[in-house]
Amino acid sequence: MLNLFHARHLLSRRGLHTLPARSLSTPDVYECNVRISALVRAGKAVAARQLFDEMPERDVVSWNTMIAAYWRASDCVESKRLFGLMPRRNVVSWNSMISGCIENGDIEEAFRYFQEMPERSIASWNAMISGLVKFDRVDEAERLFKVMPRRNVISYTALIDGLARNGDMRRARCLFDSLPMKNAVTWAVMISGYVENEMFDEARSLFSQMPEKNVVAITAIITGYCKEGKIENARKLFEGIKEKDPVSWNAMISGYANNEHGAEALRLYMQMLRSSMQPDHSTLLVVLTACSVLASLQCGKQIHATAVKMGLESDISLCNSFMTMYSKCGSISDSDLMFRNIQNPRLVSWNTIIAAFAQHGLYEKACAMLHDLVANGDRPDGITFLSILSACGHAGMVNESIFWFNVMVLEYQIPPRTEHFSCLVDIVSRAGQLEKACEVISAMPFQADGAVWSALLGACQVYLNVELAELAANKLVELNSQNSGAYVMLSNTYAASGKWRDVTKVRSLMKEQGVRKQPGYSWLEMGDKVHMFLRGDTSHPDIKRIHSQLDTVYLHMKTRHTINF
DNA sequence: CGAGAGCCAT
Numbered sequence: 001m002l003n004l005f006h007a008r009h010l011l012s013r014r015g016l017h018t019l020p021a022r023s024l025s026t027p028d029v030y031e032c033n034v035r036i037s038a039l040v041r042a043g044k045a046v047a048a049r050q051l052f053d054e055m056p057e058r059d060v061v062s063w064n065t066m067i068a069a070y071w072r073a074s075d076c077v078e079s080k081r082l083f084g085l086m087p088r089r090n091v092v093s094w095n096s097m098i099s100g101c102i103e104n105g106d107i108e109e110a111f112r113y114f115q116e117m118p119e120r121s122i123a124s125w126n127a128m129i130s131g132l133v134k135f136d137r138v139d140e141a142e143r144l145f146k147v148m149p150r151r152n153v154i155s156y157t158a159l160i161d162g163l164a165r166n167g168d169m170r171r172a173r174c175l176f177d178s179l180p181m182k183n184a185v186t187w188a189v190m191i192s193g194y195v196e197n198e199m200f201d202e203a204r205s206l207f208s209q210m211p212e213k214n215v216v217a218i219t220a221i222i223t224g225y226c227k228e229g230k231i232e233n234a235r236k237l238f239e240g241i242k243e244k245d246p247v248s249w250n251a252m253i254s255g256y257a258n259n260e261h262g263a264e265a266l267r268l269y270m271q272m273l274r275s276s277m278q279p280d281h282s283t284l285l286v287v288l289t290a291c292s293v294l295a296s297l298q299c300g301k302q303i304h305a306t307a308v309k310m311g312l313e314s315d316i317s318l319c320n321s322f323m324t325m326y327s328k329c330g331s332i333s334d335s336d337l338m339f340r341n342i343q344n345p346r347l348v349s350w351n352t353i354i355a356a357f358a359q360h361g362l363y364e365k366a367c368a369m370l371h372d373l374v375a376n377g378d379r380p381d382g383i384t385f386l387s388i389l390s391a392c393g394h395a396g397m398v399n400e401s402i403f404w405f406n407v408m409v410l411e412y413q414i415p416p417r418t419e420h421f422s423c424l425v426d427i428v429s430r431a432g433q434l435e436k437a438c439e440v441i442s443a444m445p446f447q448a449d450g451a452v453w454s455a456l457l458g459a460c461q462v463y464l465n466v467e468l469a470e471l472a473a474n475k476l477v478e479l480n481s482q483n484s485g486a487y488v489m490l491s492n493t494y495a496a497s498g499k500w501r502d503v504t505k506v507r508s509l510m511k512e513q514g515v516r517k518q519p520g521y522s523w524l525e526m527g528d529k530v531h532m533f534l535r536g537d538t539s540h541p542d543i544k545r546i547h548s549q550l551d552t553v554y555l556h557m558k559t560r561h562t563i564n565f
Numbered sequence: 566c567g568a569g570a571g572c573c574a575t
Contacts, residue, residue: 123568157570
């Protein structure tokens with residue numbers, strides 16, 4: 001059992017030989033406080049409260065611990081009620097009100113406590129600064145930083161983080177370089193700031209100078225490699241981590257899932273479970289991405305079951321991921337069902353279900369959802385309209401796509417981004433209106449990107465417009481000389497127009513430039529088997545029946561009949 | 566008992 005002697009012993013082992021006698025509890029109270037604190041850390045707020053209520057006398061630490069328990073449980077009302085009932089408060093009591101409010105999304109309320117408190121510690125200022133940074137109010141954070149009476153390494157680190165989030169890496173670095181007492185957290189903030197701003201070389205250069213590399217910094221670098229598509233480098237770093245934690249596992253799994261390596265992502269997830277690492281909320285999110293990439297309904301359902309077991313089935317971000325997974329795995333009805341079970345859909349959930357209907361070509365349903373979203377009092381954003389546009393595309397509705405584009409820009413005053421333009425160009429040019437597609441491109445307020453030219457080039461191939469195909473292919477190669485799709489589509493356009501000499505020219509140019517085209521492949525899951533199809537590959541045992549079925553489908557598509565299998 | 570970092574849904 002812990003008593004005062006033990007407490008002193010523990011503290012002295014941590015190098016704190018002199019104890020502030022005033023803050024030390026009597027042995028009984030101290031012991032209860034320790035037990036309450038343990039219960040709170042284990043998430044057992046009810047048991048903690050019972051112990052708290054049974055205590056014959058309580059000190060300020062007992063109250064603070066109990067209040068923290070309610071903040072952890074997001075029970076703002078009870079936290080504030082207890083705070084009001086406290087007989088005495090210390091600076092820690094006030095500080096936990098500040099961080100509690102911030103944790104629960106109410107920065108204004110946090111600021112009220114900050115202003116009201118009789119005396120502030122460095123931690124009070126730091127809590128306020130990091131809170132403002134969390135809410136993207138970096139300018140205000142900086143103002144507080146400037147007027148605070150004393151600063152420590154945490155204050156600096158919080159502001160460096162803020163500047164980095166604002167994209168101001170130059171000033172972040174200045175502050176970092178001027179700081180003599182950097183610690184591992186400071187280094188990690190700076191490195192992940194570079195990664196966040198896609199300055200990967202700077203991130204790695206700083207990382208190489210970091211004296212003691214910890215798992216947080218390594219994970220940031222892994223994320224950087226994954227964003228660049230250098231998945232092998234990421235894997236090497238990951239394997240080298242001695243003490244892998246859930247976050248580093250999640251980063252690596254997500255790297256595979258987001259680089260089209262769904263199977264490897266799932267393998268890694270299984271390995272994580274085998275090494276008895278507990279998956280968390282984020283693990284499930286990234287594994288669901290892998291299921292979507294693989295279109296594996298089986299795996300997706302298993303993850304769904306795991307989420308239910310973990311008590312996370314109504315977690316909003318997981319629900320959104322389930323919706324995407326079910327939709328991408330072909331089950332729009334499950335996706336729809338998930339959406340209906342969300343009590344309070346926020347914009348992301350609306351956007352997700354609209355995207356799902358769009359993927360399935362259900363234009364009317366997508367629009368009905370947009371209508372419901374507005375009727376619900378929400379405001380659509382650029383992503384909502386991107387999904388609506390994509391619904392138009394899947395349904396081949398050119399005029400509607402232009403209509404919705406205008407609604408977005410004129411009625412909702414949402415500035416169109418390059419994705420909106422590439423979607424529009426894709427729709428218009430697929431319909432054969434190549435000139436109109438060019439008009440859209442020239443009306444863009446910024447440089448067209450690869451997706452725009454790709455869309456145009458794809459249509460040129462279909463509608464045999466050699467001249468425009470050459471233009472688009474040139475633009476694509478300008479943007480990325482290793483773009484094999486550009487060469488292939490241009491070559492196909494020449495071939496379809498009988499310009500064989502030009503075909504040969506493009507092919508030899510590809511060889512010269514060392515551009516290679518990975519063969520296309522697709523697969524689908526039936527029962528417990530995965531059927532894979534490589535381009536030009538006829539090794540599937542049922543290939544004859546598959547081809548004849550495909551011929552039927554093509555015929556129906558051409559005659560615009562509905563298909564009944 | 567309180568303040569700073571990495572992974573995370575459209």
